[in-house]
Amino acid sequence: MDQLKIFTPATIANVSCGFDVLGLALDTVGDEMTIKKVAKKGVTITKIIGQNLPLETHKNVAGVAALALLAEIDCEFGFEIEINKCIKPGSGIGSSAASSAGAVWAMNELLGKPFGVTDLVRFAMEGERLATGVAHADNVAPALFGGFTLVRSYEPLDVISINTPSELYASVIHPQIEVKTADAREILKTNVSLKDAIKQWGNVGGLISGLYTEDYDLIGRSLEDYIIEPIRSILIPAFDAVKQKSIAAGALGCGISGSGPSIFALSKGEATAVKVAEAMKKVYENVGIDYDIHVSKVNNQGIKILN
Amino acid sequence: MDQLKIFTPATIANVSCGFDVLGLALDTVGDEMTIKKVAKKGVTITKIIGQNLPLETHKNVAGVAALALLAEIDCEFGFEIEINKCIKPGSGIGSSAASSAGAVWAMNELLGKPFGVTDLVRFAMEGERLATGVAHADNVAPALFGGFTLVRSYEPLDVISINTPSELYASVIHPQIEVKTADAREILKTNVSLKDAIKQWGNVGGLISGLYTEDYDLIGRSLEDYIIEPIRSILIPAFDAVKQKSIAAGALGCGISGSGPSIFALSKGEATAVKVAEAMKKVYENVGIDYDIHVSKVNNQGIKILN
Structure with missing residues (x-):
């Protein structure tokens, strides 16, 4: 498997009483991303459809999250990322989180899952740090776990997946x-x-x-x-x-x-x-x-x- | 059934993070109470073993809770309450709550259960008001429901029974x-x-x-x-x-x-x-x-x- 096309969901953070700790993932609202293994090491953002966002890896939330992942693994190849942005930035439904989470999730799949989901949350949080100045996890956690998530603690990072009723x-x-x-x-x-x-x-x-x-x-x-x-x-x-x-x-x-x-x-x-x-x-x-x-x-x- | 002898448990309120909302009931620490239906209307505290506490109904937490219950029902008879206090008042494990909760729980049984458990919490809270000046529910709720309880809200009173692991x-x-x-x-x-x-x-x-x-x-x-x-x-x-x-x-x-x-x-x-x-x-x-x-x-x- 050398490339993956994924749906990465929009998310609702805070959820009323759960400021800074709770979040949930949506099912039909989100971005599409294509992540490819390529010979050239590092991360290249090849294309962003739908929004005018920076292609420079260090200025793009998906790029920054991807680099955070690569910093913790020896990897003989690199990745190209293409993003079809359907979530509007600044809308409050986790636009940056969808890109950050999607990038690291797909890379982890292509690498044979060396990392657990909480590690992926940690990498994706670096994208959030770029987007908002704060490495918060309440959007990236539900994007990566699905359903409702609780960020119980940041130090150490402790993300809990909460049962989510089907209706x-x-x-x-x-x-x-x-x-x-x-x-x-x-x-x-x-x-x-x-x-x-x-x-x-x-x-x-x-x-x-x-x-x-x-x-x-x-x-x-x-x-x-x-x-x-x-x-x-x-x-x-x-x-x-x-x-x-x-x-x-x-x-x-x-x-x-x-x-x-x-x-x-x-x-x-x-x-x-x-x-x-x-x-x-x-x-x-x-x-x-x-x-x-x-x-x-x-x-x-x-x-x-x-x- | 004209009389009941009961065990009414000590309780731990707050439970670290759950200040004012969480509580749990103990299994082998508590008071014994005997509640009798008698012809004479009202509530009489006949005996308190183990502690020097007031026998006057209006000055006794069990008495006050019992009167709060009777105020909401037409009752052609009355109740006598005897308390064998094993929980030391002032110990922080719900001594007053055990007495208040025990009284109203047993009376409700003897009356054929006209009230739901949340009603009983409400009555028992009046005993807590006498004991501490605040009608808090975080001890009486676990005494009445067992296990862990959450007092989600006071206005309106909303007490949730939480699953409690067996070990x-x-x-x-x-x-x-x-x-x-x-x-x-x-x-x-x-x-x-x-x-x-x-x-x-x-x-x-x-x-x-x-x-x-x-x-x-x-x-x-x-x-x-x-x-x-x-x-x-x-x-x-x-x-x-x-x-x-x-x-x-x-x-x-x-x-x-x-x-x-x-x-x-x-x-x-x-x-x-x-x-x-x-x-x-x-x-x-x-x-x-x-x-x-x-x-x-x-x-x-x-x-x-x-x-």
Whole structure:
């Protein structure tokens, strides 16, 4: 096997109460990548379709992640990477993570799987460091593991794959405005009240429990964020209306995807997720903001081979 | 059935990362109570063996909890309660919660179970309000549900019963010093750093995941408290030594039970829990502080009928 064509998924990080620790993978939203073994050592980004992104290996998130992997193995050959970017950068659904994770996952396959998934997370995090200044794992982890993931700790890196109920669907709307991750981080407070923190970890516990017991009501009750959403939602026009309409249309819960501006809702079953997406669309149509909309099952598999 | 003799368990609240939300029930440490249906309406505390506690219904935690239950049902008869207190008040293993929970659980049985377990938690919380000034649920919930419980939310009250691995044992040492719950609360900070709060909810997520997947290593890795323990452990002599020796003896993790002064450790299997208890004992023997020591399976059943 000398080349692989893969689907690498968009991801929702934070997931309401799980700021900086939880993430989930989408099933029908993502990039396609082709990774080839070539005689020339090192990593070459040969082509990027769909977005104007740097081809220089050191300036490209997939390139940087790929180099992080190669730094830990003796490799007598090199890799060429072609990316068909369907996820818009800056949308808040893990565009950079999809590229970073996809590159290292495919390389690991082509190398005969010398690395475990947590190693791949570690390499892909270097792409995130280039993209956002912070080597966070909450998007690359679900892209690589599939389903829901928990980044329990960074030092040492400890990523846990969480059971994901089979009828869980996401509706995601991306209003065409720009929220930079760095800006979204800057407005956060350094300190939070212990009272709110307790409510938040109560909800993290409830959400994880609901995922294992496939208790959709409990998942819904737990999808509350007392700490980040009240601050960041100010950056997203009509956030409150989208949330309210989503819940009214049957969503279990609704929150900011990553650092925004995309908004996600989780629902039980595809039919409800489609209704929720319709309700979300109407809000932005009423206020006259363009949007992309996605409905997707939560992807239990992560990255998939296409050829 | 006109009377019930029950075992009502001691409990460990907080459980390291789960401050104010997590709790677990012990299996061989607890009180015995006898609850009788009698013609005279209301609640009478007839006898308390083992401790000098008030017999006046309104001043006794079991009495107050019992009255909270009776306030929600038309009852043509009354109840007499006798308590054989084996759990020392102020030890940090849910002494008041055992009495409150035991009273309402037995009354509900004698009444033909008109109330669900979450209702019983609500009534028993009134006993906690009398004991500590705060109607907390993190001890009464595990006493009533058994195993591990999560108090996800107070408004509305939402208590989740969490899967509890069968080989989980607790070693608990109670140094004979006094730490008042009110004092232990007062020294806590109102605000915490977002950074520490994120680590804490990562650990709550990891612990809940570990309990469902019966991954003892993950349970151990998650039993870290970045927020409360560094402050409260100052009130408990030789806490750091007890923790260090417990881990060295094979414990998965070790922390403050409730608001202390008891210290708990969790282990996989009884043999390790016994070794851990021996290591804990030695620390207090070396510093010359008297102690009580318990080794108990985590109790999956909660309150048990003895007659």
